[in-house]
Amino acid sequence: MTLHTSAIDRLCKRNVELSAFSTYGIGGSAHYLAMPETANDLAELLQECNKRGMPWYIFGMGSNILFPDEPKHDLVFISLKNLVDLRVSEGKWHVSSGTPMSLLSLMGLLGGTDLLDFTFLLPGCVGAGIYMNAKYNARQICDILDTVYYIDTTDPSLSVQSIPVSECLFAYKQSIFQQRPWIVVGADLNIPVSSEEQINTTSVLLTDWKTRGSHPSSLPSFFSFFLGEVHALAGKGIQTPQSMLDIIKYRTSKRHFDYPSCGSVFKNNYDYGVAVGSLVDQLNLKGTEYGGAIISPHHGNMILNQKHAKATDILYLMNLISESINNQFGFVPEPEIVLV
Ligand SMILES: Cc1cc2nc3c(=O)[nH]c(=O)nc-3n(C[C@H](O)[C@H](O)[C@H](O)COP(=O)(O)OP(=O)(O)OC[C@H]3O[C@@H](n4cnc5c(N)ncnc54)[C@H](O)[C@@H]3O)c2cc1C
Structure with missing residues (x-):
């Protein structure tokens, strides 16, 4: 039996x-x-x-x-952080949803393309990056996709299906995956594959991440892992491009990896035309504390877990920002972070 x-x-x-x-x-x-x-x-x-x-x-x-x-x-x-797989099939990169987005920038570096630089030090996995259409400056995840693979959770067979990027309804921080009960399991990228060496070295980096980097969702260890890898590549003669050096400078100057956070709390309102961080600055709310949480003194759209904050502390400060922006500027900012 x-x-x-x-x-x-x-x-x-x-x-x-x-x-x-x-x-x-x-x-x-x-x-x-x-x-x-x-x-x-x-x-x-x-x-x-x-x-x-x-x-x-x-x-x-x-x-x-x-x-x-x-x-x-x-x-x-x-x-899905452990759903990590990276392979080349029919001349295209296939990455599964747990692959860290930041790893793609190293893959690009090895292949001599700058198309993936914007993913450097962007926390999170490819699956969620597709769901959120993660971005840095003018570049978004949808720019580098060819096909997305997903499971439709309403289909009893739960088989893996595919959709071309043109049908994914990507827009600023939006995708079809936010509208449908679909789980992203992987994607083909529209990025050229340059050499066997690029494939092999990227696979080794992914294995290192699996064994050393992926376990804690700690921002300092995420930062030190990827910074260490670009330094190691520089030691082998693969120079870090200026765009990636600029990312290090920007994210460290905004103290992105110093305290536990979830990055920007609200989406920017492009109709209004001023970034939420600047509005919070104008309202003199930077540095406001509640419980263990604080509105970052360095970036008005980030709320940090400073001292063992509870979810309710973060929510309190989110409401404060939201109400203050509504009273002063006449709109309610849309949360970017997802409240479970
Ligand atoms: C310091 C810091 C800086 C950041 N900077 C940026 C930035 O510059 N640009 C930017 O865009 N974002 C930024 N973020 C936010 C974050 O990097 C992105 O939103 C990223 O896409 C989240 O990935 P994740 O794996 O952590 O997703 P999670 O936080 O685990 O999940 C986010 C959402 O995606 C859904 N989801 C997760 N996986 C899947 C899947 N496979 N299929 C369907 N739905 C799924 C979840 O249900 C949830 O709703 C920053 C965050 C931090 C902490």
Whole structure:
């Protein structure tokens, strides 16, 4: 007789502190947390959750979400951070959703293209980057995609399907994946593959990330891992381009990796035409503290976890910013971070 272990028993850890899975370092104890390594395991897990009527929540590195202080009992948290795979098929790069976006910049560096530089030091995984259409300056994730692979969670077969980038409804911080119950599992990039050496070295970097870098969602270790890798490549004669040096300068000057945070809290309102960070500055709210949280003294659109903040502390400061902007400038800013 064969004993069948359920996917939930096989893949879920029990009673895990979510704070370790969020760059905010915030979140209470999850009763179920899974980190599937293959799309098949993910599909099996979803099937069982659906069968048992258990809700689930998909995430990546947790660099854009605020987990609750007290998660619901039956909610299954699923991080795709370990769904990491990188291969070349039919002359195209295929990356799976757990691949760190920042790794793509090193891949570009090895291949002699600057098209991926903007992903350098951009926290988070490719899957969420596609979901959020992550960007840096004028460059967005959608610029480098060819095809996206996803699981439609309403389709009972939960098989992997594909959609060309032209149909993904990408716009500023928007994509079709925010409108449909689809989970991104990977993508083909429209970036040229230059050499065997580029493929091999990128694979080694990914393996290093898997074994050394990927576990904590800690911003300092994320920063030191990728900074260390560009220094190592420079030691081998692959110079760090000015665009990447500028990113280091910008992100360190804004203290992006000094305190736990989730980056920008609100989306900019392009109709209004002034960045949220500048409006917060004009309102003299930078440096305002509540509980363990503080509005960054260096960047008005960031709220930092300064001293063991709770999710409720962050929410308090978000409401303060939102109401103050509405009173003074006449619009309610749309949150960029996702409240779970
Ligand atoms: C210091 C700092 C600086 C940042 N700077 C920038 C910046 O310059 N530009 C920028 O765009 N962002 C920035 N961010 C935000 C963050 O990097 C991006 O939003 C990134 O895409 C989040 O990736 P993640 O894996 O951490 O996603 P998570 O935070 O884990 O998830 C974010 C959302 O994506 C959904 N999701 C996750 N994976 C999938 C999937 N596979 N399929 C479908 N939905 C999914 C989740 O349900 C959630 O709603 C910054 C964050 C930090 C902490």
